[in-house]
Amino acid sequence: MASARDPSALPLAGRTLLVTGASSGTGLAGVLAWHKLGADIVVGSRSAASCAGVADRMGNVKVHPLVADLGDPSSVDAALDHLRASGVAPTDIVHFAAGGLEPILRPLLRITAGLRRMAPSEARDRALAEGRAELERLVASTAAAGMAVNYDGPRRLLERLGPALPRGGQIILFASVWSEMAGAGCPAFYHSVADSKTRLERWLDTQMLAWASRDVTATVVVAHVISDTSTGKLIDRNIAPLMSAQDQSEFRAAYVTTEQTIAATSGLLLRPASPAGMLRRVYQVGSDELTDAIAPEVRAVASRVPL
Numbered sequence: 372m373a374s375a376r377d378p379s380a381l382p383l384a385g386r387t388l389l390v391t392g393a394s395s396g397t398g399l400a401g402v403l404a405w406h407k408l409g410a411d412i413v414v415g416s417r418s419a420a421s422c423a424g425v426a427d428r429m430g431n432v433k434v435h436p437l438v439a440d441l442g443d444p445s446s447v448d449a450a451l452d453h454l455r456a457s458g459v460a461p462t463d464i465v466h467f468a469a470g471g472l473e474p475i476l477r478p479l480l481r482i483t484a485g486l487r488r489m490a491p492s493e494a495r496d497r498a499l500a501e502g503r504a505e506l507e508r509l510v511a512s513t514a515a516a517g518m519a520v521n522y523d524g525p526r527r528l529l530e531r532l533g534p535a536l537p538r539g540g541q542i543i544l545f546a547s548v549w550s551e552m553a554g555a556g557c558p559a560f561y562h563s564v565a566d567s568k569t570r571l572e573r574w575l576d577t578q579m580l581a582w583a584s585r586d587v588t589a590t591v592v593v594a595h596v597i598s599d600t601s602t603g604k605l606i607d608r609n610i611a612p613l614m615s616a617q618d619q620s621e622f623r624a625a626y627v628t629t630e631q632t633i634a635a636t637s638g639l640l641l642r643p644a645s646p647a648g649m650l651r652r653v654y655q656v657g658s659d660e661l662t663d664a665i666a667p668e669v670r671a672v673a674s675r676v677p678l
């Protein structure tokens with residue numbers, strides 16, 4: 372019988388988790404936690420050096436690189452060919468990687484810095500409207516890059532790996548509460564990320580029927596701001612202060628932490644609860660608990676984030 376020290380007795384022993392965006396933030400926290408729980412980890416990053424750095428932290432045992440730029444399908448293909456040639460077959464996919472905000476960040480910070488220096492006034496309202504219009508133009512002109520990294524690349528990855536996932540394999544994605552407001556309420560700076568992520572979710576929802584006979588399941592975790600990530604800190608320090616005091620306090624009360632996000636995701640990996648044949652949506656707001664719905668008032672405050 373397996374003893375407590377026996378690695379094969381660990382809860383994720385025998386699973387091989389392919390994790391995109393595993394070099395930093397939530398993805399890094401996740402792979403370190405799941406490796407300790409016995410999983411083999413495929414570390415997804417654009418950088419071979421980052422993959423090697425993560426592997427070092429795992430003692431270079433039960434860890435494999437997936438060096439791919441999700442914005443470039445040929446890079447995804449080459450990395451998956453290399454993985455297959457190494458004999459590594461993922462049992463589950465956890466897709467953290469996200470891109471598309473990079474060209475927006477500098478103008479966003481410039482605009483928010485100016486606005487935070489202004490007292491409420493008509494001039495500030497005008498500056499806010501001009502800032503929003505500038506961001507809308509910028510987001511529209513760079514949307515193709517967001518679509519490539521958040522839709523085309525991940526779709527390519529899932530199209531190739533999904534059919535080979537074993538019975539009971541899981542796919543877990545991450546979305547923001549703003550992803551669900553792509554039509555209305557999504558801040559201007561987040562539009563292309565929201566659109567591209569939503570498109571991937573729609574595609575996967577349809578695709579899951581084809582994989583249902585093998586009990587492969589998919590879940591999207593719709594998280595509020597993850598306050599200790601670099602994106603979370605940027606939102607908290609630069610954008611939240613532009614809201615009214617009351618809204619700021621309600622908005623911040625709904626934040627989650629990386630630790631809570633990983634605890635929730637570990638729960639999903641250990642106790643799958645999604646039905647086969649469709650993408651299940653769960654929400655994470657203010658705690659490590661996952662819920663099937665989000666309170667309307669939480670959504671309403673998030674939709675009042677300016678810019």
Ligand SMILES: NC(=O)c1ccc[n+]([C@@H]2O[C@H](COP(=O)([O-])OP(=O)(O)OC[C@H]3O[C@@H](n4cnc5c(N)ncnc54)[C@H](OP(=O)(O)O)[C@@H]3O)[C@@H](O)[C@H]2O)c1
Nearest residue numbers: 392394396397416417440441467468469470545596597600
């Ligand atoms: N942070 C939040 O407040 C928040 C809230 C709700 C939902 N989410 C979602 O949760 C997930 C994780 O968030 P996060 O803030 O920890 O992530 P992040 O820092 O925004 O990005 C995670 C990773 O994405 C990878 N990445 C970026 N562009 C890529 C590309 N072209 N190809 C391959 N990988 C690429 C980067 O890896 P390399 O640089 O190593 O390639 C990076 O480590 C994301 O899907 C995000 O949308 C985040």
